[in-house]
Amino acid sequence: MAIQTFTSKITKKVFLNDDVFVMTLSCPKEFTFKAGQFVTIRVKNGEESKMRSYSILNPPSEKGKVDLCIKIIEGGFASECFKTIKEDDEYEMKGPFGHFMFDETSENKEHWLISNGTGVVPMYSMLKEFLPQNSDIKFTMLFGSKVKKDLIFHEEFLELAEKYPQFTYTPSITREEWDGKKGRVQAHLPEDVKNKTFYICGLKELVVETKDILIEKGVDAKNIKFERYS
Numbered sequence: 001m002a003i004q005t006f007t008s009k010i011t012k013k014v015f016l017n018d019d020v021f022v023m024t025l026s027c028p029k030e031f032t033f034k035a036g037q038f039v040t041i042r043v044k045n046g047e048e049s050k051m052r053s054y055s056i057l058n059p060p061s062e063k064g065k066v067d068l069c070i071k072i073i074e075g076g077f078a079s080e081c082f083k084t085i086k087e088d089d090e091y092e093m094k095g096p097f098g099h100f101m102f103d104e105t106s107e108n109k110e111h112w113l114i115s116n117g118t119g120v121v122p123m124y125s126m127l128k129e130f131l132p133q134n135s136d137i138k139f140t141m142l143f144g145s146k147v148k149k150d151l152i153f154h155e156e157f158l159e160l161a162e163k164y165p166q167f168t169y170t171p172s173i174t175r176e177e178w179d180g181k182k183g184r185v186q187a188h189l190p191e192d193v194k195n196k197t198f199y200i201c202g203l204k205e206l207v208v209e210t211k212d213i214l215i216e217k218g219v220d221a222k223n224i225k226f227e228r229y230s
């Protein structure tokens, strides 16, 4: 897929909670990508500018826009700039990049998506793209968070699980009482890992630990796909 560089304008910005927002950006009609891929944007603060990577939230079938879902990290270079962004602001955008995508060549019929925080963004795009097309493939999503309010897209995932019987949504909370699953996502990995493909996305700790557990359980490296945000 050809990498393109273009100027992109913010057409919408919505906060999902205190520190996570979704911004919709324009892109050329011919911009295409695969679910799970990311773009880079140049974030400017005065004379200084830095490139930052963000997974694409919308599925490729929703053409003509790029939705990004971003967590504001206190003191972070880009994060501080995002606090004041507004509609019509422009970015230099480049992409698509990355190999973290649904393995369409796999013979496995069970795919496990494991993430926390904004690591769920590429999973969202993959589910939106592939659930309607694959009724014979089972998707299970393990989504971890400290508290329930940080389970972004929780309602959408519940709705997807209701609509598509082949999709199981398993959120898990570590620091709050609730009536769902508790503990780290790794505690809910399957015992039997045969004929399954695993996708992991998030910060280094989640990715490294989950990969190690899966390898220990005997998963072949080719059946572990991952994207690290840090």
Ligand SMILES: Cc1cc2nc3c(=O)[nH]c(=O)nc-3n(C[C@H](O)[C@H](O)[C@H](O)COP(=O)(O)OP(=O)(O)OC[C@H]3O[C@@H](n4cnc5c(N)ncnc54)[C@H](O)[C@@H]3O)c2cc1C
Pocket: 038, 052, 053, 054, 055, 056, 069, 070, 071, 072, 073, 075, 076, 077, 078, 079, 080, 098, 117, 118, 119, 121, 203, 227, 228, 229, 230
């Ligand atoms: C391939 C790829 C895709 C990414 N996709 C997303 C995305 O969809 N949404 C998103 O919010 N971020 C995403 N990131 C992280 C993003 O690129 C930036 O690192 C993040 O926005 C912090 O940038 P900053 O300039 O504000 O902070 P910096 O000054 O660069 O760093 C601040 C600190 O924040 C930590 N950090 C980085 N990302 C996160 C995060 N998501 N949650 C908690 N802590 C974090 C870093 O480890 C670092 O210690 C992605 C990173 C990569 C490599």
